[in-house]
Amino acid sequence: MPRLCDPPLAPTPPDLSIHLIEGRRRRYGICNIYSFGDVIKKAASPNSLPWGIGGNSSTIRHIGRSPNEIYQLSYQDFSIIQKSSFSGTDPTGIGGDRNTIWDCGLYYYSGSFSYTYLEQRSATDFSVVQSTTRSSGHGYGIGGNASSVWYVENPPSKVYELSSADLSVTRSVSSPTPSPFGIGGDSNTIWYIDNSTSKVYELSTADFSVIQSAAGPGQTMRGVGGDSSTIWDSRYDNSTGLHEVYDLATG
Amino acid sequence: MKALVIEITNWSTGERAGGITLKEIREGGLTTPHPSHQQLDWMPRGDYELRVVNDERDLDGYEGSIELADGTTISDPTKLTHEDHVEDVNGVLVLESNSEIETFIEAGFSPRPVVNGVSVQEAGEWLEEQGHDVPEDLYHVFAKAVEKGMTGVRMEDPAPLG
DSSP states (O other): OOEOSOOOOOOOSOOOOOHHHHHHHHHHHOOOOOOOOOOEEEEOSSSSEEEEEEEEEEEEEEEETTEEEEEOOOOOOOOOTEEEEESSSSSSEEEEEEEEEEEEEEETTTTEOOOOOOOOEEETTOOOOEEEEEEEOOEEEEEEEOOOOOEEEETTTTEEEEEEEOOOEEEEEEOSSSSSEEEEETTTTTEEETTTEEEEEEEEEOOOOEEEHHHHHHHHSEEEEEEEEEEEEEETTTTTTTTEEEEEEEO | OEEEEEEEEETTTTTEEGOOHHHHTTTTTTSSOOOEEEEEESSSOEEEEEEEEEEOOTTOOOOEEEEESSSSSOOGGGGGTTTTOOOEEEEEEEEEEEHHHHHHHHHHOOOOESSSOOOHHHHHHHHHHHTTTOSHHHHHHHHHHEEEEOOOEEEEEEOOOO
């Protein structure tokens, strides 16, 4: 049975159907019915080759390669609210908040990695607002909010804070795990996934150290994002074709 | 510089020994000099970390002990030497100087696998192709791949105190 926070923030709602329970947990202060990383709800991704996912508690942005499309999804049931073809090649990450979109992807020339592109896109029509490239590594995840941008490369396995003004590097450090595949959050929170450990992590915004970790929803996680009260996660399993998006508990 | 060596009692909740809260860590009161100064749950030793003290906390109340590979247990970190091999940490220990911190980094943390486009699955398949047994856990798959000469993966020692 869920228990109330002490003191409760508001009366317990009468109906605790599972698909609304997390939202009501946030709204009414029912706490700790889930542990960090538990699956609250899930659905099939609208893309058969999903990659990045991010946003905040009321906005989900998602990106995939088959077809190359960018989406806004409903935070209630993951249905498509808006979608558009995506102009970039091999997209890997997306994040931001209600009014801000950050994305990244890989560009190959004659079969060889050439550079990672990093972009800010319009939250209205998904057009490119600003763009830059990095040839130093493969960018696999980007997220944050209007003022904070978190980014991971793999290889080399590094975590970055980028400037929201021009996407230049503010600071960086070796990643805490061997194979980072996604990052997101907000100014005070970092969610991070690793493809080799198959775990979801909370990292410190101060030093990128691990604060807590938990097993993710299976292997082959592709993207993560959200805000301090929400974790969105995406997954694609190459062997089974499983393509799903998740709402995970923040603990 | 002063630092704490902290036992992580539950990675899923982020619970640490000594009553250290997630709020203290999230707000930067305690920070790790480098990500290699955490012994994570996929690594071969116990779950613990080194965090520099950035706030004005009272350090007198912390208690802990260090388990060494030779079976001995010490509760005074000044007794630790560069030649020791820390297996696990219980509770919280206070390191009072840069010298004590540097000694703990050397004795307390494992080299980490650094991969360059190699997944753990690929490392395992490569070991099989070479006729080697494949270890069960991530860390030792990478470590064995390095030992057997696979390109694209190497082991990196913990970063010194910068």
